[in-house]
Amino acid sequence: MFAALLSEVSIRSIALFWVIFLTLLVFLKRRKNLPPSPSGSWPVVGHLLSLGRAPHLKLTEWRKQYGDVYTVRMGMEDVVVLNGYRAIKEALVDYKDAFSSRPNNYVLNIVSGSGKNIAFSKFNQAYKEKRKFAYSALRQLGMRMGPGSMEENIRDEARQLCLKLSEQRDAQPRDIADNLTVSVANIICSMVFGKRYDYDDEKFLELSKIVNTLVAQVGSSQLMSVFPYLRFIPGVNSSNRILVEFTNEVLAFLRQEITRHRETLDHDNPRDFIDLLLIELQTHGKTDFTEENIEWILQDLFIAGTETTVTTLQWGLLYMVLCPEEQQKVQAELDSVLGTDHGVPTLAHRSQLPYTEATIMEIQRIRAIFPLNLPHAPNEDTTFRGYDIPAGTQILPNLWSANMDPEFWPDPAKFDPRRFLDSDGKVVTRPESFLPFSTGRRVCLGEQLAKMSLFLLFNSMLKHFTFKLPEGATIPSTDGQKIKDIKPGTTGTHDPFGIRSQSSSKDEVRNKQESL
Numbered sequence: 465m466f467a468a469l470l471s472e473v474s475i476r477s478i479a480l481f482w483v484i485f486l487t488l489l490v491f492l493k494r495r496k497n498l499p500p501s502p503s504g505s506w507p508v509v510g511h512l513l514s515l516g517r518a519p520h521l522k523l524t525e526w527r528k529q530y531g532d533v534y535t536v537r538m539g540m541e542d543v544v545v546l547n548g549y550r551a552i553k554e555a556l557v558d559y560k561d562a563f564s565s566r567p568n569n570y571v572l573n574i575v576s577g578s579g580k581n582i583a584f585s586k587f588n589q590a591y592k593e594k595r596k597f598a599y600s601a602l603r604q605l606g607m608r609m610g611p612g613s614m615e616e617n618i619r620d621e622a623r624q625l626c627l628k629l630s631e632q633r634d635a636q637p638r639d640i641a642d643n644l645t646v647s648v649a650n651i652i653c654s655m656v657f658g659k660r661y662d663y664d665d666e667k668f669l670e671l672s673k674i675v676n677t678l679v680a681q682v683g684s685s686q687l688m689s690v691f692p693y694l695r696f697i698p699g700v701n702s703s704n705r706i707l708v709e710f711t712n713e714v715l716a717f718l719r720q721e722i723t724r725h726r727e728t729l730d731h732d733n734p735r736d737f738i739d740l741l742l743i744e745l746q747t748h749g750k751t752d753f754t755e756e757n758i759e760w761i762l763q764d765l766f767i768a769g770t771e772t773t774v775t776t777l778q779w780g781l782l783y784m785v786l787c788p789e790e791q792q793k794v795q796a797e798l799d800s801v802l803g804t805d806h807g808v809p810t811l812a813h814r815s816q817l818p819y820t821e822a823t824i825m826e827i828q829r830i831r832a833i834f835p836l837n838l839p840h841a842p843n844e845d846t847t848f849r850g851y852d853i854p855a856g857t858q859i860l861p862n863l864w865s866a867n868m869d870p871e872f873w874p875d876p877a878k879f880d881p882r883r884f885l886d887s888d889g890k891v892v893t894r895p896e897s898f899l900p901f902s903t904g905r906r907v908c909l910g911e912q913l914a915k916m917s918l919f920l921l922f923n924s925m926l927k928h929f930t931f932k933l934p935e936g937a938t939i940p941s942t943d944g945q946k947i948k949d950i951k952p953g954t955t956g957t958h959d960p961f962g963i964r965s966q967s968s969s970k971d972e973v974r975n976k977q978e979s980l
């Protein structure tokens with residue numbers, strides 16, 4: 465009986481302890497002074513169930529009710545969401561010293577050696593040096609003129625791409641994503657290794673496959689970022705294994721290239737990105753930036769630079785297919801400026817091709833490939849708009865909400881390149897509420913390269929081909945809900961669609977292959 469009484473007392477004490485503990489927890493949480501939070505957060509999972517498969521849409525919808533800055537619970541973690549151009553710019557530009565770090569993220573730590581690269585590095589001295597080195601190397605390569613310049617390398621890829629597409633012209637309708645991936649990955653290879661690979665080079669195909677799988681795996685492992693303990697569950701931990709294995713394979717490949725470069729390095733004649741980084745490191749060696757960082761930075765360029773550009777091109781072609789009148793306008797402008805003399809355009813044509821330029825901007829506005837940007841975090845406890853945001857809190861700048869904001873973009877779901885033209889028909893420079901590459905300290909490092917690649921590849925394809933859906937095909941959806949696997953920090957892809965690339969007007973490839 466005594467034992468029974470004791471156990472009853474113990475149970476009561478334990479229950480009482482939990483009541484007090486949970487009350488204190490709730491009380492302390494309330495005192496955090498975080499931005500408001502939507503209702504409907506569940507224990508353990510938080511708002512995850514409400515966010516669904518296209519969180520950027522739900523987060524944009526919540527903006528109407530909870531304002532530009534609010535807090536959601538991702539699992540057990542508070543995440544502050546920034547909506548609309550003003551709040552995003554204020555945080556990332558006006559408060560750039562505060563909001564330039566990255567949060568801890570289990571999956572991103574695996575693929576970045578816990579921040580040894582640039583993209584997922586915390587904001588510290590080492591980050592500043594890595595970014596400065598990489599930025600200056602990209603600039604030097606970008607400024608080279610003539611053969612071997614970045615522009616010439618991209619034009620060369622554009623020629624190869626058009627040749628490949630013309631070989632496949634009479635074949636079955638196809639998803640040309642693989643061709644685009646080869647072109648874009650080769651642009652990075654030319655820049656980083658100083659060489660390109662053939663379309664059927666096994667080593668190159670293997671590298672592309674590994675990089676693609678890695679990017680896809682990061683996308684599908686986001687639940688593990690929220691609940692890292694899932695990695696101990698059999699079945700789920702296979703994605704953990706793939707992430708580790710493939711990251712190591714990419715690094716091993718890059719290490720070989722770095723060794724090859726070091727052995728043949730000529731300080732007076734840097735050939736490519738690796739040479740420039742090695743020289744920079746040897747001449748101005750810094751303690752916070754070592755040779756190990758070089759391989760992680762190179763991996764950054766492949767991971768951040770390939771799928772992003774390919775997905776944008778795919779969206780572009782899809783919109784051209786769905787809006788044939790826009791496709792015709794772009795082709796008419798290309799024809800009027802390039803005539804039949806130029807196989808592929810040059811960057812010098814840019815200023816003469818405003819409609820084409822505006823079309824590429826509209827593609828990037830209407831389908832932001834990083835709708836929720838990469839996650840940011842405050843470097844230290846920060847007061848923002850009257851709220852107290854602790855250091856390390858995950859911040860999601862909802863780029864989608866800016867790019868699709870009806871205040872800046874009337875009828876935002878309509879594909880209309882004219883939004884980016886002024887009354888004189890010139891391209892509006894630096895339009896507000898247009899943030900495909902984000903803004904502030906962590907703005908995309910490859911923005912210039914990406915813009916060059918998009919311009920030269922997109923226009924070369926439209927110069928030589930008209931893109932159509934196969935006869936009888938179901939019209940692919942561009943509904944944001946259909947963008948698959950969009951999670952913070954990953955790119956989204958639309959459903960694969962078969963595109964038939966056809967010669968324009970006269971049923972022939974527009975320019976003969978010799979002129980390509």
Ligand code: HEM
Pocket residue numbers: 582583584595652764765766768769770772773776833834837838839900901902903905906907908909910911913914
């Ligand atoms: C259409 C193509 C691309 C788009 C839309 C894009 C977009 C972005 C965005 C939104 C970010 C996150 C910025 C932030 O955290 O606020 C980013 C970061 C980054 N991007 Fe890009 N990107 C593209 C292509 C490229 C290319 C071609 C490269 C390099 C070759 C590249 C390298 C990087 C790197 C290294 C970062 C991390 C920057 C940092 O944390 O300091 N990106 N990009």
